[in-house]
Amino acid sequence: MTLRTLFMGLLGLGFCGLSLTGCVSRQDYLEVTAANARAQDELKNVHKKLQAAEEERNQLLANLKEMNERLAAKDQEIANLVQARDLWQKRFNELMGRFNANNNAPTPPAFETIALPEPLDKLLMEWARAHPDLVEYDRARGMVKFKTDLLFPPGGDDVAPAAKQALKSFADIIRSAEAVQFHIYVIGHTDDLPIRSEQTKRMHPTNWYLSVHRAVSVMQELAHAGVSEPRMGVMGFGEWHPIAPNAAGHKGNPANRRVEIWIVPPDRFMTGAPTAAPAAAIAAPAADATAARD
Numbered sequence: 001m002t003l004r005t006l007f008m009g010l011l012g013l014g015f016c017g018l019s020l021t022g023c024v025s026r027q028d029y030l031e032v033t034a035a036n037a038r039a040q041d042e043l044k045n046v047h048k049k050l051q052a053a054e055e056e057r058n059q060l061l062a063n064l065k066e067m068n069e070r071l072a073a074k075d076q077e078i079a080n081l082v083q084a085r086d087l088w089q090k091r092f093n094e095l096m097g098r099f100n101a102n103n104n105a106p107t108p109p110a111f112e113t114i115a116l117p118e119p120l121d122k123l124l125m126e127w128a129r130a131h132p133d134l135v136e137y138d139r140a141r142g143m144v145k146f147k148t149d150l151l152f153p154p155g156g157d158d159v160a161p162a163a164k165q166a167l168k169s170f171a172d173i174i175r176s177a178e179a180v181q182f183h184i185y186v187i188g189h190t191d192d193l194p195i196r197s198e199q200t201k202r203m204h205p206t207n208w209y210l211s212v213h214r215a216v217s218v219m220q221e222l223a224h225a226g227v228s229e230p231r232m233g234v235m236g237f238g239e240w241h242p243i244a245p246n247a248a249g250h251k252g253n254p255a256n257r258r259v260e261i262w263i264v265p266p267d268r269f270m271t272g273a274p275t276a277a278p279a280a281a282i283a284a285p286a287a288d289a290t291a292a293r294d
Helices: 003-022 026-102 116-131 159-173 198-203 207-224 286-293
Strands: 135-137 143-147 182-190 232-236 256-262
Touching: 026 198, 116 159, 135 159, 143 198, 159 182, 207 256
Parallel strands: 182 232
Antiparallel strands: 135 143, 143 256, 182 256
């Protein structure tokens, strides 16, 4: 039963009483009036609650609309990102296709394994372990690899003082009885970082020159340390024989900046046996050779 129904009922009873008796007592009238006032207050409260509920409903609808709009905006943003991703993927695939096409040259044959005699192999392993930051020893190919960032200053071909001592101890091994029958080939390599300094260009116009000049410097250090020059050869490959990918945009890679020294039997690599050199040249002490250079 609602308050309004109750109120109307009370009024009806009052009128009924009036109609039946013709008049009511003051007490009954006051009670009916108070009940009417209470019913009116209750009705006002109900109206207020109804109005608040309506306002809350409208606010929730507005929030829902805003959330739907934001969701639609996010959906559009996602669609735009997916479209951009697909576009970049397409460009990447095109670049990879061009890269693969440009690098589709036949894979060069693997280097022939050159097993060095066990005593020489042991000496080289011990020497490499003594210079871990400067060199690596490839036992399978009889090759020693120097890191040129430690061997030379940037853009230069002057052997660093710390590296000279390592080359001298390497020369002692190469001059030993275990190695004296082998050829020594010194091969320079660079990364693809172009030479920009005008001063450097005057001495090394290109990476090819720089790789050869560095190989010559190493060969000269070995010669000054007593290694017979007829046993040695020098080559430079510039940037064209990398062992690791260079960074994009001609940014280079330190792994490709290196000098390799190959220890090769005379019947296995490029040339025949060297012209016989005087025994004194083969056994020349390092100090005498250094004095001759000066």
